[in-house]
Amino acid sequence: MIKVNNLTKKFGEHISLDNINCEFKKNDYIALMGANGAGKTTLIRSILGYYHPDNGGVLINGLDPIKERVKVLENISFVPQLPPPIKLSISELMQYVSVGANVDKQKIIHYANEMKLDIKTNMNKSFFKLSGGMKQKLLIAISLAKQNNIIIYDEPTANLDPKARDDFYRLLKQNEDEKVLLFVTHRLEEVEQIVNRQIYMDLGKIVSDEVIS
Amino acid sequence: MKNLYLIAFLDLKESIRAKWFLVYSLVFGGLIALFFIAGVTESQVMGFSGLSRLLLMYIQITIVILPIFILITTVRSISGDRDNHILEYMLSFPISLKQYYWGKILGRFVTVYLPVLFAMIVAIIYGSIKGASIPWDIFFLYTGLLFAMSSVFLGIAFFISSFVKSSEVALGIAFFIWILLLAFIDIAMISLMMSQRFNEELIIFIAMINPMEIFRVAAISLFDPELTVMGPVAFYILDLMSQTTFVVLSILYPVSLGILFSFLGFKIFQKRDLV
Numbered sequence: 355m356i357k358v359n360n361l362t363k364k365f366g367e368h369i370s371l372d373n374i375n376c377e378f379k380k381n382d383y384i385a386l387m388g389a390n391g392a393g394k395t396t397l398i399r400s401i402l403g404y405y406h407p408d409n410g411g412v413l414i415n416g417l418d419p420i421k422e423r424v425k426v427l428e429n430i431s432f433v434p435q436l437p438p439p440i441k442l443s444i445s446e447l448m449q450y451v452s453v454g455a456n457v458d459k460q461k462i463i464h465y466a467n468e469m470k471l472d473i474k475t476n477m478n479k480s481f482f483k484l485s486g487g488m489k490q491k492l493l494i495a496i497s498l499a500k501q502n503n504i505i506i507y508d509e510p511t512a513n514l515d516p517k518a519r520d521d522f523y524r525l526l527k528q529n530e531d532e533k534v535l536l537f538v539t540h541r542l543e544e545v546e547q548i549v550n551r552q553i554y555m556d557l558g559k560i561v562s563d564e565v566i567s
Numbered sequence: 568m569k570n571l572y573l574i575a576f577l578d579l580k581e582s583i584r585a586k587w588f589l590v591y592s593l594v595f596g597g598l599i600a601l602f603f604i605a606g607v608t609e610s611q612v613m614g615f616s617g618l619s620r621l622l623l624m625y626i627q628i629t630i631v632i633l634p635i636f637i638l639i640t641t642v643r644s645i646s647g648d649r650d651n652h653i654l655e656y657m658l659s660f661p662i663s664l665k666q667y668y669w670g671k672i673l674g675r676f677v678t679v680y681l682p683v684l685f686a687m688i689v690a691i692i693y694g695s696i697k698g699a700s701i702p703w704d705i706f707f708l709y710t711g712l713l714f715a716m717s718s719v720f721l722g723i724a725f726f727i728s729s730f731v732k733s734s735e736v737a738l739g740i741a742f743f744i745w746i747l748l749l750a751f752i753d754i755a756m757i758s759l760m761m762s763q764r765f766n767e768e769l770i771i772f773i774a775m776i777n778p779m780e781i782f783r784v785a786a787i788s789l790f791d792p793e794l795t796v797m798g799p800v801a802f803y804i805l806d807l808m809s810q811t812t813f814v815v816l817s818i819l820y821p822v823s824l825g826i827l828f829s830f831l832g833f834k835i836f837q838k839r840d841l842v
């Protein structure tokens with residue numbers, strides 16, 4: 355479903371992605387690992403079509419995520435590394451997601467409850483006023499409610515307490531079928547149950563790519 | 568289209584909650600209130616009276632402060648959202664860049680235009696209650712001028728916002744543009760240029776490409792051209808073309824300029840990395 359061809363991305367002189375080639379197919383559940391600054395986030399953002407590559411490119415179901423961004427993003431659920439300081443209230447954010455991406459609000463509420471996020475009483479609160487963990491829970495709930503077959507998570511559990519992590523991994527496991535999951539993490543042991551492939555990046559290159567069970 | 572309205576609507580709601588919007592509305596509402604308290608409508612000075620005089624004072628102050636208000640509150644909209652990773656998340660949904668960008672512009676336009684318009688409507692209503700005769704020609708001209716002014720500075724602000732690397736730089740550029748346009752407006756400066764025997768056409772041309780100068784001349788164009796407050800440029804321009812032609816120009820030109828800048832901003836937004 356995702357094909358990365360000779361992808362190179364530079365920021366000034368710095369090469370963040372150095373001629374990356376890889377392919378993610380249906381039922382690939384990937385742990386994307388590597389030291390800080392290895393290029394994981396840059397790779398993910400390239401897949402989402404945010405960066406104009408210096409060379410090569412990405413194809414998602416055969417489509418260019420920059421030129422066909424709407425069609426491509428209809429199939430992707432994404433949670434970023436840091437929840438951004440969005441000033442919209444929760445209900446407004448939900449409106450944005452439900453009108454803009456056809457996500458069922460009830461499903462968001464459902465998954466928020468599953469994540470033990472008290473969404474009903476916080477509806478009119480600004481998103482950026484939620485605690486770090488609450489923000490992540492909401493973004494996760496939205497990503498699950500979006501029910502796409504490509505799921506991209508950039509370290510979504512950094513602020514979650516252990517209980518919330520368990521809830522999250524349980525929900526993720528339940529939703530695993532015929533999908534691609536790209537999960538950036540620094541702790542393989544946490545996602546062992548969920549992933550079946552491990553990719554290791556360093557200095558903008560993929561240094562290992564193996565199937566694990 | 569539904570996404571465009573959605574983004575405009577949410578941006579509008581967000582702005583209305585923001586502190587700058589409160590200050591913004593208070594400044595323009597306060598101006599009008601101040602004029603009434605100061606009895607501007609009651610006095611007769613220099614041949615124009617009542618509401619006309621109030622509206623003229625209002626628009627003259629507005630010409631100076633509205634641009635800087637629009638610039639500093641808007642110039643960070645795209646660049647700020649990029650800086651703090653809001654774009655990274657909001658644009659991960661299937662919303663086209665076109666809808667996102669123009670939705671933001673539409674939302675912002677309503678936010679900046681409505682309070683200044685509203686202040687003027689309040690003045691009209693209050694003035695008529697107090698028994699002043701309503702100068703409809705002035706009212707409609709100024710409504711149009713405010714519209715054009717909002718468009719052009721919003722366009723410039725979004726243009727800057729699309730290419731600057733950081734919010735601080737955006738603010739700096741905004742200030743610079745404001746001062747630059749304001750300097751050209753200054754009669755003293757233009758007189759200075761004249762006294763040094765610059766080509767007359769050149770001076771008029773420089774004055775005419777400056778939207779702030781256009782607004783200033785248009786705002787007084789309904790009044791007696793013999794008035795000394797006009798300054799030499801205004802006098803010259805109104806001598807050159809009919810008042811109607813100039814009024815149409817004074818609205819069309821800034822609006823086109825605003826659209827042009829917004830469009831350039833969009834092209835840059837599309838071409839650059841989004842985060």
Ligand SMILES: Nc1ncnc2c1ncn2[C@@H]1O[C@H](COP(=O)(O)OP(=O)(O)OP(=O)(O)O)[C@@H](O)[C@H]1O
Nearest residue numbers: 365370388389390391392393394395396397435842
């Ligand atoms: N917008 C940018 N401008 C300049 N350099 C950048 C930019 N984004 C990333 N980089 C650089 O690219 C390299 C890879 O960054 P990236 O964020 O992809 O790392 P990462 O693997 O996600 O690291 P972490 O585990 O810390 O999240 C880093 O050296 C970073 O400084």
Ligand SMILES: [Mg+2]
Nearest residue numbers: 394395435508
């Ligand atoms: Mg990262």
